Amino acid sequence: MNCRKTEKKLPALLLLMLLTLLACSNDSPEENTPGPDGTDEEKTERYWNPVIRENLPDPTVTRDESTGYFYLYGTEGGFKTESGSYYMPVYRSKDMLRWEIAGRVFASDNDRGDAKGRGIWAPDIQYIKGKWVLFLTINKGDHNTNSVAYAVADKPEGPFEYKHELFTGVDTGVLQSIDQFYWEEDGRSYIFFGSFRGIFCYELNITDDLEITLKGNDPKADKKQIAGDAFEGSNIWKRGDYYYYFGSAGDFTTSEYCTVVARSKSLFGPYLDKDGTDIMNVDKISSDYSSIILRKSNDNTFTGPGHNAKLVEDDEGNTWMFYHAYHNGGSTREVCLDKVEWTDDGWPVINDGTPSAQAKAPVIK
Numbered sequence: 502m503n504c505r506k507t508e509k510k511l512p513a514l515l516l517l518m519l520l521t522l523l524a525c526s527n528d529s530p531e532e533n534t535p536g537p538d539g540t541d542e543e544k545t546e547r548y549w550n551p552v553i554r555e556n557l558p559d560p561t562v563t564r565d566e567s568t569g570y571f572y573l574y575g576t577e578g579g580f581k582t583e584s585g586s587y588y589m590p591v592y593r594s595k596d597m598l599r600w601e602i603a604g605r606v607f608a609s610d611n612d613r614g615d616a617k618g619r620g621i622w623a624p625d626i627q628y629i630k631g632k633w634v635l636f637l638t639i640n641k642g643d644h645n646t647n648s649v650a651y652a653v654a655d656k657p658e659g660p661f662e663y664k665h666e667l668f669t670g671v672d673t674g675v676l677q678s679i680d681q682f683y684w685e686e687d688g689r690s691y692i693f694f695g696s697f698r699g700i701f702c703y704e705l706n707i708t709d710d711l712e713i714t715l716k717g718n719d720p721k722a723d724k725k726q727i728a729g730d731a732f733e734g735s736n737i738w739k740r741g742d743y744y745y746y747f748g749s750a751g752d753f754t755t756s757e758y759c760t761v762v763a764r765s766k767s768l769f770g771p772y773l774d775k776d777g778t779d780i781m782n783v784d785k786i787s788s789d790y791s792s793i794i795l796r797k798s799n800d801n802t803f804t805g806p807g808h809n810a811k812l813v814e815d816d817e818g819n820t821w822m823f824y825h826a827y828h829n830g831g832s833t834r835e836v837c838l839d840k841v842e843w844t845d846d847g848w849p850v851i852n853d854g855t856p857s858a859q860a861k862a863p864v865i866k
Contacts, residue, residue: 546861546862547859547860547861547862548598548838548859548860548862549858549859550803550826550828550837550838550839550856550857550858550859550860551826551828551835551836551837552597552598552600552823552836552837552838553573553592553600553835553836554828554835555579555580555833555835555836556578556579556833556834556835557573557575557576557578557579557592557825557834557835557836558575558576558578558753558808558825558834559575559576559622559623559624559680559734559808559825560573560574560575560808560809560810560823560824560825560836561573561574561575561623561624561625561626561810561811562626562810562811562813562823563626563627563628563633563657563813564813565657569595569865570593570594570595570657571593571594571595571597571813572591572592572593572603572626572657572658573591573592573593573594573600573810573823573836574589574590574591574592574606574624574626574635575589575624575825575836576620576621576622576623576624577589577590577620577621577622578620578833579833582610587620587621588605588606588607589605589606589607589621589624590602590604590605590606591603591604591605591606591657591658591659593657593658595865596862596863596865597813597815597821597838597863597865598838598862598863603658604656604658604659604660605659605660606621606624606635606652606659606660606661607652607659607660607661607663608659608660612660612662612663613663614650614652614663614664614665615639615648615650615663615665615666616637616639616650616663619639619640619641619642620639620640621637621638621639621640622637622638622639622640622679622680623637623638623679623680623681623734623808624636624637624638625637625681625682625683625736625811626657627683627685629683629685629690629707629711630707630709630711632653632654632655632711633653633654633655633656633657633661634651634652634653634683634711634713635651635652635653635654635661636649636650636651636667636681636682636683636692637649637650637651637652637681638679638680638681639666644670644676644677645669645670645671645676646669646670646671647669647670647677647678647679648666648667648668648669648670648678649666649667649668649669649678649679649681649692649694650663650664650665650666650667651664651665651667651713652664653711664711664712664713667681667692667713667714667715668703668715668720672720672721673694673701673720673721673724674720674721675695675698675699675701675724676698677695677696677697677698677733678694678695678701679694679695679696680694680695680696680733680734680735680808681693681694682694682735682736682737682811684737684768686768689704690704690705690706690707691703691704691705691768692705693727693735693736693737694735695728695732695733695735696733696734697730697731697732697733698730699726699728699729699730700726700727700728700729700732700733700735700746700748701724701725701726701727702724702725702726702727702769703715703716703717703720703723703724703725704716704717704723725769726781727746727769727770727772727780727781728746728748728763728770728772728780728781728783729780729781729782729783729784730784730785731750731761731780731783731784731785731786732748732749732750732761732780732783733748733749733750733808734748734749734807734808734809735747735748736748736809736810736811737768737811738811738812738820740820740843740847741847742766743764743765743766743847744764744765744766744767744768744772745762745763745764745849746762746763746764746765746772746780747760747761747762747809747812747822748760748761748762749761749807749808749809750786750790750793750807751786751805751807753805753807753808753834754805755804755805756797756801756804756805756827757788757796757797757805758804758805758806758807759793759795759796759797759805759806759807760793760794760795760796760806760807760809760822760824760851761774761786761790761792761793761794762774762792762794762848762849763780763792764847764848774790774791774792775791775792775848776791776792793854794849794850794851794854795807795809795822795824795839795851795854795855795856796854796855797855798855798856798858799855801830802828802829802856802858803826803827803828803837803855803856803858804826804827804830805825805826805827805834806824806825806826806837806855806856807824807825807826808824808825809822809823809824810822810823810824812841815863815864815865816863816864816865816866817864819840819863819864820840820841820843820849821838821839821840821841821863822838822839822840822841822851823836823837823838824836824837824838824839825837826856837856837857838863839851839852839856839857839860840860840861840863
């Protein structure tokens with residue numbers, strides 16, 4: 502009798518152990534290693550957000566086609582040198598999931614140019630004329646004098662050589678002339694910028710030795726506007742016949758910060774949201790705005806998702822978005838990743854409109 506009772510209890514015990522294991526496997530691993538048990542098979546299947554658990558807002562991402570490595574940079578904030586000054590780390594990854602610090606943007610404080618002693622925000626990494634160019638916002642503590650500058654390196658991991666400022670709010674006549682994004686097309690180069698005071702664009706002159714200046718003689722007159730006061734952290738993605746404008750809206754310090762999208766058949770607009778409204782005429786959005794594609798989680802696991810990097814592709818041509826978000830009520834913005842799907846009528850979609858806690862991994866061969 503006792504043996505029979507033990508035999509009946511054993512399957513129940515095994516079931517309990519299995520359920521416990523499955524529950525544990527849904528928790529985010531201590532070191533963000535994809536897969537619940539670290540096996541090679543699982544590593545190719547799942548990953549957990551955040552993919553970088555550091556204070557690293559406003560990410561920008563690129564891939565070095567010569568090595569296959571992805572490189573990521575963000576607003577500096579949580580990283581200090583031995584002397585106590587901040588620096589901007591350069592992250593590197595083969596699979597977009599497991600990241601290591603591979604270098605730093607500037608070798609020392611003395612190499613930071615106009616940014617010496619100041620914070621650097623919202624970098625934008627680009628490969629131009631055989632060099633790696635990092636466009637930077639320099640925080641001078643004033644909406645009028647904060648500036649956009651750039652630095653150049655032979656390798657994406659740096660160190661970068663600081664060049665010079667491109668413009669300030671005084672030059673442009675636009676408060677918050679920050680959060681820059683570079684675009685190149687048909688042999689011409691442009692820089693988009695702006696943060697809740699309109700989104701604008703300049704054409705650039707770029708010499709072979711990477712001397713970059715604004716094209717034209719009057720920065721106040723030569724800029725073009727593409728969006729109203731509701732947006733910041735802009736970037737563009739071209740797919741098919743459309744240019745897609747991705748931006749962020751709302752106060753970044755709150756849970757309501759979110760990611761929005763609009764599209765146009767011209768680089769310079771008009772960019773229309775899903776309701777057909779020209780975003781030049783959108784100065785404020787509500788929580789039910791039709792073109793929000795990424796908002797806080799329903800259970801508040803992730804809040805304030807926004808200021809995304811330019812989309813990147815995996816080796817099967819799938820599109821992915823890196824962005825920052827607050828995780829589990831934390832006070833720092835950590836780096837998350839989600840796949841961007843496309844509807845039949847050409848609009849980008851991310852999950853149910855909220856960040857993934859875990860998802861299928863990118864395909865990297």
